[in-house]
Amino acid sequence: MLSERRLEVLRAIVQDYVGTEEPVGSKALTERHNLKVSPATVRNDMAALEDDGFIAQPHTSAGRIPTDKGYRLFVDKLAGVKPLSSPERRAIQNFLEGAVDLDDVVGRTVRLLAQLTRQVAVVQYPSLTRSTVRHVELLGLAPARLMLVLITDTGRVEQRLIDCPAPIGEAVLADLRARLNSRVVGERFTEVPSLVQDLPEAFDADDRGTIQTVLATLLETLVEETEERLMIGGTANLTRFGHDFPLTIRPVLEALEEQVVLLKLLGEAKDPGMTVRIGHENQHEGLSSTSVVSVGYGSGDEAVAKLGVVGPTRMDYPGTMGAVRAVARYVGQILAES
Amino acid sequence: MLSERRLEVLRAIVQDYVGTEEPVGSKALTERHNLKVSPATVRNDMAALEDDGFIAQPHTSAGRIPTDKGYRLFVDKLAGVKPLSSPERRAIQNFLEGAVDLDDVVGRTVRLLAQLTRQVAVVQYPSLTRSTVRHVELLGLAPARLMLVLITDTGRVEQRLIDCPAPIGEAVLADLRARLNSRVVGERFTEVPSLVQDLPEAFDADDRGTIQTVLATLLETLVEETEERLMIGGTANLTRFGHDFPLTIRPVLEALEEQVVLLKLLGEAKDPGMTVRIGHENQHEGLSSTSVVSVGYGSGDEAVAKLGVVGPTRMDYPGTMGAVRAVARYVGQILAES
């Protein structure tokens, strides 16, 4: 359908527009790219591309700019992923290696991504759905008050205060702690509910109420912590958005504060590899002039969470994709090591 | 020096400018506020105020706008703190009471403040400097690998992995745990170092290395956690900043991402009550057109952390101060209860 040259023209338009931020015309195209044809020919191609909805003109007698559909074609067919330079790669590695704990890893990652892409970076904390339990600790703070501490294999610690319906003895507590750990340590979160289901039966009726409470809290914690947290950074880069500021930037900032929106954004991407969602492709109203590039990352072979960047649809897709992918890989490495 | 009426004029200027965002002239002033004098008189006063540096005009033959110095006088002498309406107060209480843990309290607080003031809210996590130790737990994960868990009276939990120089027995570990807790539970962080100093002497030489390591990690955790974390929200409100967008908003966003800057901002305020820092009064370059209203909050009688808002120097000081103070009080209550 689309001849080779027309695709080439589209590519040129995208590249120029990304660079200059201004509608690009036929003449400029033939000059800056060495298409071997005249402006008139390019004009014909442009007219065809416009008919097909890949490009549009803001007003008559202005140059063309790519539409969402145009960008889509560009990333699908025309753009590769630009690998980072080796100094860049070394910088990434050095920067991430200094991290001391999980928070720090995520924090550094977000700053790194923001800096590399000069856009807004979003990093999801490693998910617990695929994580396993490393240890469960029960501390008696008061006769009828416990603290539950859950430690995961990703190095995360979650704690909960529990008010017991009845006081519980230290010995019973120790017993519960031991039984609980012997059952769930090393298991995935999703397995835990069925593994602890019959646990109360091993105890005196007096204590069952308390034990039920403890188990309920544990399961609740698991579920709640499966709803992932995330960190964002580089919002200052939004100022490079465009000239028509307040209108564009405001809804984006609002969307970025809604963690739910972002989680959905990252979560929806089913593709295990990189996902690019362009303009209206992401449902959220306020993000209709932004694109989201996201990718899963993980400590082993499995992806445990996503990270990505949010930027204007007019972004350098190859470069951004390269940076996102590279960062994801290195973070994966770092996580695997620790 | 400044007659009563001149102060009144300044107050009127500040109020009008905050409302309209436009330079305010003598005629408008006499109309909107019932000063009992003519525009000409007001003009004389304005000239005097300008000589003293309280107001300025953007260009000849424009109205006046308050300077930082003018705002300073306004908040010091002319403005009260506007109490919230009781529906507002009830809303605050209801909203905060739903919180389930510390993260949630801080998260809700930041959203609440941002919404009430329509500005950027900053909430510092409760500081540990004044906090006391509720419990220290040591878990043997592997023969030469421990996990240290520190629980504070503010409900915060911090954990650390420890690689021991030598394996340590379960009995020794239990002994250490018991001794450690008997010494430090209920004590302030600042007291801990001297309290545990001689602890290794009670153990076999074989274990001292490990114990030293544990203690070192504990102290390190205490110090590190004294560097406070914080949460910000409501950045979308920055879009209401002014018309001259990108220039103003960019450095502010950048500053907000530098936690160091914010911590300094909150930390510098020595006043136990409310602190208002106007424009250039806060050192940071990028924040020279913003004001920061901050106040300490705490679970008991002592302030354990700060919270506040960042907004344009042209802000509704009485209202903002009222909201900040009210929120701080309710958060304090919530923390005291839990």
Added chain:
DNA sequence: CTCTGGCACTCTTCGTGCCGGAGTGCCAAG
């Protein structure tokens, strides 16, 4: 000494009209 009204002056803002340039669409010829 203070307040007031009047008056001339200064700037900004906004609407208008005009021009140049960039870019398009179409057509006829190669």
Added chain:
DNA sequence: CTTGGCACTCCGGCACGAAGAGTGCCAGAG
């Protein structure tokens, strides 16, 4: 299918003028 030519459109910038808002100053009244 490509190309050069040509007429047309529309945006952006600029100059000009009028309107409006606000000031500073002065002279007179209380």
